Every structure is written in structure tokens, then in C-alpha cells.
Amino acid sequence: MRTTSLRLLGAIDMTREGRQIHLGPARERECFGALVVRRGTPVMVEQLIADLWGDAAPDSAVNVIHTYISRLRRRIGGDGEDGLMRSLRPGYTIDPASVSLDVEDFERDRRTGLAALWTGDLDQARHSLEAALGHWTGTTALHGATGPLAVQERRRLDELHLDTLETAMALRLREGTRRDTLAELSTLVRKHPFRERLWILLMLGLAGADRRGEALIAYHDLRALLKEDLGIGPSQRAQHLFYDLLSDRPGDELWTEHLTLTVRQR
Structure with missing residues (x-):
């Protein structure tokens, strides 16, 4: 059973065995969030720079990224503890098999709800869509993150959230x-x-x-x-x-x- 939970549907957050893990200042949390969004694939330092700053990256961006990663590894544990953040020189990755992620839970329940909707099982549709909405801990995804990747992923997730909410509300009105x-x-x-x-x-x-x-x-x-x-x-x-x-x-x-x-x- 996976006891490490990652959250992007609200503020970027992490808990292990029910205990919240401090991820550091906003930019370091966003760096962690970028790895979570790109989970399961190697993320090169250059990609992280683009994800966090785009064309506005500082000259020291490479060193800054290495500093962020070093601090994050100390806070959450790396290869030696549970393998959550792995080094794939010269990049890094988050192992999706070792965590539960609210985005995946939301999208799974949303798909279940929409499938039930189209088969005419409106009670099951409402139950699943309400469960999907329950995975959100804030009104906007990746709250506070400002980089290009966060903006893009926030736009996608917030649109799915609003669409799900609209459909759930229609089903509420039905009752x-x-x-x-x-x-x-x-x-x-x-x-x-x-x-x-x-x-x-x-x-x-x-x-x-x-x-x-x-x-x-x-x-x-x-x-x-x-x-x-x-x-x-x-x-x-x-x-x-x-x-x-x-x-x-x-x-x-x-x-x-x-x-x-x-x-x-x-």
C-alpha cells in the first residue's frame, strides 16, 4: 500500500503516512511539482529550467536547479530511503509507482462518472463526479506556481474541474x-x-x-x-x-x- 501522497489540486503538497512533508519555499515546491507533472519520465535540468522560467531563466539557473533538488532530496528522501526522487544523470524523475497522486484519482473518478452518465446510470454518475471533486483541496490547481509548465497544467486541470462541477451540479438539480x-x-x-x-x-x-x-x-x-x-x-x-x-x-x-x-x- 502506497503511503506517500502527492497533491497538485490546490497547493503543491506531500504527505507520508499522514504526516505533511515540508517542501520548502515556493520555487522549490514548484520544482517538485514539475517533476510530479512529468512523473515516470527522465527530466533533464534544461527541461526543469524551461518549466520554471521559460525564456526568463537567470544565468545561474543550472546551479539554482541543483540547489533546489539537493534541498528537496533532504526533505523528502531520495534513492536511499524510498526511491521517490531518483537521479538519472543528468536528470531526475519521480517514481509514479511509489506514490498516490490526487490528479490521477480525480481523472479516474471523472472518467467513471462520465462513463456512467452515457450509460444512463445518473446516480452512479453523480456519485463518481462528486468523488472526483472531493480530491480538490483548493479552487485552482498548483496554487501559487508561476512557471510555464504550471500555468499550462493549471489551465488544463482547472478546465476539467469546472466541467466536472457543471455536470455534477446538473445532476444535483435533477434531484x-x-x-x-x-x-x-x-x-x-x-x-x-x-x-x-x-x-x-x-x-x-x-x-x-x-x-x-x-x-x-x-x-x-x-x-x-x-x-x-x-x-x-x-x-x-x-x-x-x-x-x-x-x-x-x-x-x-x-x-x-x-x-x-x-x-x-x-
């Missing part, structure tokens, strides 16, 4: 609208104002809570935002929902017509 779900959706549309799927979920949630007037106001807010900032109108799906809300269609029909499509929207 009934709750105030905390509506509050979270209201926060998310402010944070990600151009993601129409979030607006559609907010409109459906408000309608499900007998707040159709507010759902219609949300549509007008979306339309004004898109018009002012992008010069476009809402999608046909959002327009269709708006007209159905105006016609006062029954809630079960709204679920069949709109929420099911929103759950399965990829």
Missing part, C-alpha cells in the same frame, strides 16, 4: 433545487460569466425553486453581458429555455427538454 446549489451557481456565473452552461443551470435551478421571474432576469443579464462585451447573443439552447420559461412549461418537461441535455453536454 431537486437547494439553496446552497443556487448560491454556488450564482457565484460561478460571476466568476465565469461567459460559460453559458452555468447560466442555463442557474436558470433551471431558479425555475425549479418556483423563481421563474428571477430565471428570466438571469437570461436578460446573460444577453446584456454577451451583447456588451462580445457583440453576440445567447446560444439557441439558452434562447429555447428562455421561451419555455415564458410559456410556463411544467417543471418535468423542463427537466426532460433542457436539464438532461445540459447534463450530457460535452
Whole structure:
């Protein structure tokens, strides 16, 4: 059983047998994070320099990397202790077989949830997607890391996180609208104002809570935002929902017509 856990879904972190391992200052943690992202493959010093600084690397970058690695090895243990960080001269690697990683756990549960979704097992889909979200310890991946690799990996993971959250929220609405779900959706549309799927979920949630007037106001807010900032109108799906809300269609029909499509929207 692997007792060393690595985390990138939040701050870069490591625990061994339940005890947190101090990874050092921000840049040293980011160096460790780069090795984790590229786990299982030899990472040359030149690659680590590119990952941490890109074209803005200092003249002393090679020496700085060696210093980072030396300090990290003392903190986490290297070849002589558990083989977590291995030297492959002139590079280094993290052995993926010796650790558990939250990114892998998140992606595994996400795949399970999406597979269940497409087979029609919506209860299993929600369970697995909620489990996937539970692996996140922060609102953004590799929090605080600023190098090119961290920015690229953060963009990928944060997009997967938001997509997973949207689908899980649609499944929550299927079971009934709750105030905390509506509050979270209201926060998310402010944070990600151009993601129409979030607006559609907010409109459906408000309608499900007998707040159709507010759902219609949300549509007008979306339309004004898109018009002012992008010069476009809402999608046909959002327009269709708006007209159905105006016609006062029954809630079960709204679920069949709109929420099911929103759950399965990829």
C-alpha cells in the first residue's frame, strides 16, 4: 500500500503516512511539482529550467536547479530511503509507482462518472463526479506556481474541474433545487460569466425553486453581458429555455427538454 501522497489540486503538497512533508519555499515546491507533472519520465535540468522560467531563466539557473533538488532530496528522501526522487544523470524523475497522486484519482473518478452518465446510470454518475471533486483541496490547481509548465497544467486541470462541477451540479438539480446549489451557481456565473452552461443551470435551478421571474432576469443579464462585451447573443439552447420559461412549461418537461441535455453536454 502506497503511503506517500502527492497533491497538485490546490497547493503543491506531500504527505507520508499522514504526516505533511515540508517542501520548502515556493520555487522549490514548484520544482517538485514539475517533476510530479512529468512523473515516470527522465527530466533533464534544461527541461526543469524551461518549466520554471521559460525564456526568463537567470544565468545561474543550472546551479539554482541543483540547489533546489539537493534541498528537496533532504526533505523528502531520495534513492536511499524510498526511491521517490531518483537521479538519472543528468536528470531526475519521480517514481509514479511509489506514490498516490490526487490528479490521477480525480481523472479516474471523472472518467467513471462520465462513463456512467452515457450509460444512463445518473446516480452512479453523480456519485463518481462528486468523488472526483472531493480530491480538490483548493479552487485552482498548483496554487501559487508561476512557471510555464504550471500555468499550462493549471489551465488544463482547472478546465476539467469546472466541467466536472457543471455536470455534477446538473445532476444535483435533477434531484431537486437547494439553496446552497443556487448560491454556488450564482457565484460561478460571476466568476465565469461567459460559460453559458452555468447560466442555463442557474436558470433551471431558479425555475425549479418556483423563481421563474428571477430565471428570466438571469437570461436578460446573460444577453446584456454577451451583447456588451462580445457583440453576440445567447446560444439557441439558452434562447429555447428562455421561451419555455415564458410559456410556463411544467417543471418535468423542463427537466426532460433542457436539464438532461445540459447534463450530457460535452
